[in-house]
Amino acid sequence: MLIPIKALANSHPSGGLNYSQRALTNAGNPAAAALVIERNDPYVMTGGIIEFGAGLEYGDLDELFAKIDDISSQFSPSEDEGTPGSPPSPENPIRDYTWEDLFQAYPELEDRIDVLEDKVLTTAGVLALITTEGYGKAEAIANASFVLSDDFYGGSLLFSTDFKGNAKAVGIFEDINFDSEQARTQLKTIPDFNESDPVQALDLSGGITLFYNPANQKVKLSIDNDSLLLVKATTVFRASLAYSAKALSSEDGNLYWGVKPNFYRVGLTNVSTRLGDVTDSEALFNDIKDADLIYENGFDIDLGLVWATDNYQVGASVTNLIENTYEYPELEDDFNSLQIIRKLSSHKSFTMQRQVKLEAGIYTDDRQWSLNAELDANPTVDPMKDRYQWLTITGGYANDSWWLPSARIGFSRNLAGSQLSYLNAGVTVMKFINIDVASTLDTVTLDGEKWMRGAHIQIGFQFDY
Structure with a gap:
C-alpha cells in the first residue's frame, strides 16, 4: 500500500539503485522483474520495495x-x-x-x-535571464512495489503504486x-x-x-506590461500491474519480455501574478502547495525487453505508449499582450510523451561487482514543460552480509533542457535499507547562502515474504 506524502519536477532520474533493485520499482524495465526473481540473488530481496524521495533544483541565477x-x-x-x-x-x-x-x-x-x-x-x-534561468523546482516521490506472484501463467506479476508531486515558479515576460x-x-x-x-x-x-x-x-x-510570474504544481498518482516472463531460453542467454498497464490520476493547478503585483516571489512558490487541484484520470502502457547472460544484460523499454494529455485550469487573469497569451498557451496542458529507454549492464560471475548504464533515447517534457533526456552510469558492489553494506556510485547528466550533471552515491545497509543521494556540483545563491543547484535524496526498504 502506498503511503502518500504531501508534495511540494522530474528533476532527477530514478536514482542510484542498481539495475536489479530498480527492476522491482515503477522506474524499472517491465521485463526485468521475471529475470530478478528467477536469479534469486542473495544480494537482492525480491518480495517488494518501498521508497521515499525528495529533490530540489534551481536555475543558474544567483539570488534568484x-x-x-x-x-x-x-x-x-x-x-x-x-x-x-x-x-x-x-x-x-x-x-x-x-x-x-x-x-x-x-x-x-x-x-x-x-x-x-x-x-x-x-x-x-x-528579464531574459529570468526567463531562461529564473526557476525554482521541487519534487517529492513515494513508491511501493510488491511481487504478487512469481508463477502467474508462467511469469511474474508485480503490483506497483507511486506518487510524485512537482512545483515550479518561472518568469514569463513581454518584450520591452x-x-x-x-x-x-x-x-x-x-x-x-x-x-x-x-x-x-x-x-x-x-x-x-x-x-x-x-x-x-x-x-x-x-x-507597464503583462510580464508575470507563473507558478505551477502537479501531483501524479500511478497504479500498475507489470507482467513479465521468459520468452526464449538458449545456451547464449535468455530473453525476457514485459508489459505494464498504468492507471494515472493527475492533479494540476497553476497561479499567475503580474510582475507589478509581486512582493515576495518565494512566498508565491510556497503558497502553490495550498492551491486547489483539478484532477483527471488516464490509462497508458509500458513495454520492455531484456536479454541476459551470465556476465551481461541489455534491455530496452517504451514508456507511455498511448501519450495522454492533461489540461491545467484556465488562468483567470485577462492579458492584453498577444506575446504573453501565446507563451501561456504552451503551459495550458502537458502530454506524457512516449520515451524509449536503453539499458546495459556487465557484472562478475557472482554478480557482486557490476557496471550499469541507462540512456533515454529521446527527450521528453515533464509536467513543468522542462525537457529531460537522462544518461546514467552506475558502478556497484553487492554482498549478502547483514553487517557490511553494499555500495554504489554513479554519474547522471541531463542531455536536454538544463543539461545539469549529478553525482550519485548510495549504500544498502542490513540487506534491506537503501539510501541514495545525488547532487550537482553547480551552486546558486538564495537568501545570501550558497546551495547546490540540484539535490536529491531517496530512501528505500526492500524485503522478502
Missing part, C-alpha cells in the same frame, strides 16, 4: 528570488492594486531611481539618452520595445518645468513611464 522581487518593483501593478501609469503613492509604490548625472546639467540631457537606454536594456536583459527617439523627445521637455509644477508622467515608449518631480529633480521608472 531577490532578482525577481527587485525587478518587479519597476513594473506597474495591476488594476486591482493601483492604476497603471499613475504617479507613485503609498498605495502604488515604485522604487526610487535617482540619476543625478542625467539631470545635473540640462543642456546635456539629449546627449545622455544612453543612460536611460542602458537602464532599459539592463532591465530587459535581467524601447524607442530612443520618443524617449529623447520626452526628456527634452524636462528643462521647461518649474519647481512649482506637479509630478510629470513622461511616456518614453514601450510601456515605460518616467515620473519626474520638478521640485527635487528625482525620477521614478515604471514599466
Whole structure:
C-alpha cells in the first residue's frame, strides 16, 4: 500500500539503485522483474520495495528570488492594486531611481539618452535571464512495489503504486520595445518645468513611464506590461500491474519480455501574478502547495525487453505508449499582450510523451561487482514543460552480509533542457535499507547562502515474504 506524502519536477532520474533493485520499482524495465526473481540473488530481496524521495533544483541565477522581487518593483501593478501609469503613492509604490548625472546639467540631457537606454536594456536583459534561468523546482516521490506472484501463467506479476508531486515558479515576460527617439523627445521637455509644477508622467515608449518631480529633480521608472510570474504544481498518482516472463531460453542467454498497464490520476493547478503585483516571489512558490487541484484520470502502457547472460544484460523499454494529455485550469487573469497569451498557451496542458529507454549492464560471475548504464533515447517534457533526456552510469558492489553494506556510485547528466550533471552515491545497509543521494556540483545563491543547484535524496526498504 502506498503511503502518500504531501508534495511540494522530474528533476532527477530514478536514482542510484542498481539495475536489479530498480527492476522491482515503477522506474524499472517491465521485463526485468521475471529475470530478478528467477536469479534469486542473495544480494537482492525480491518480495517488494518501498521508497521515499525528495529533490530540489534551481536555475543558474544567483539570488534568484531577490532578482525577481527587485525587478518587479519597476513594473506597474495591476488594476486591482493601483492604476497603471499613475504617479507613485503609498498605495502604488515604485522604487526610487535617482540619476543625478542625467539631470545635473540640462543642456546635456539629449546627449545622455544612453543612460536611460542602458537602464532599459539592463532591465530587459535581467528579464531574459529570468526567463531562461529564473526557476525554482521541487519534487517529492513515494513508491511501493510488491511481487504478487512469481508463477502467474508462467511469469511474474508485480503490483506497483507511486506518487510524485512537482512545483515550479518561472518568469514569463513581454518584450520591452524601447524607442530612443520618443524617449529623447520626452526628456527634452524636462528643462521647461518649474519647481512649482506637479509630478510629470513622461511616456518614453514601450510601456515605460518616467515620473519626474520638478521640485527635487528625482525620477521614478515604471514599466507597464503583462510580464508575470507563473507558478505551477502537479501531483501524479500511478497504479500498475507489470507482467513479465521468459520468452526464449538458449545456451547464449535468455530473453525476457514485459508489459505494464498504468492507471494515472493527475492533479494540476497553476497561479499567475503580474510582475507589478509581486512582493515576495518565494512566498508565491510556497503558497502553490495550498492551491486547489483539478484532477483527471488516464490509462497508458509500458513495454520492455531484456536479454541476459551470465556476465551481461541489455534491455530496452517504451514508456507511455498511448501519450495522454492533461489540461491545467484556465488562468483567470485577462492579458492584453498577444506575446504573453501565446507563451501561456504552451503551459495550458502537458502530454506524457512516449520515451524509449536503453539499458546495459556487465557484472562478475557472482554478480557482486557490476557496471550499469541507462540512456533515454529521446527527450521528453515533464509536467513543468522542462525537457529531460537522462544518461546514467552506475558502478556497484553487492554482498549478502547483514553487517557490511553494499555500495554504489554513479554519474547522471541531463542531455536536454538544463543539461545539469549529478553525482550519485548510495549504500544498502542490513540487506534491506537503501539510501541514495545525488547532487550537482553547480551552486546558486538564495537568501545570501550558497546551495547546490540540484539535490536529491531517496530512501528505500526492500524485503522478502
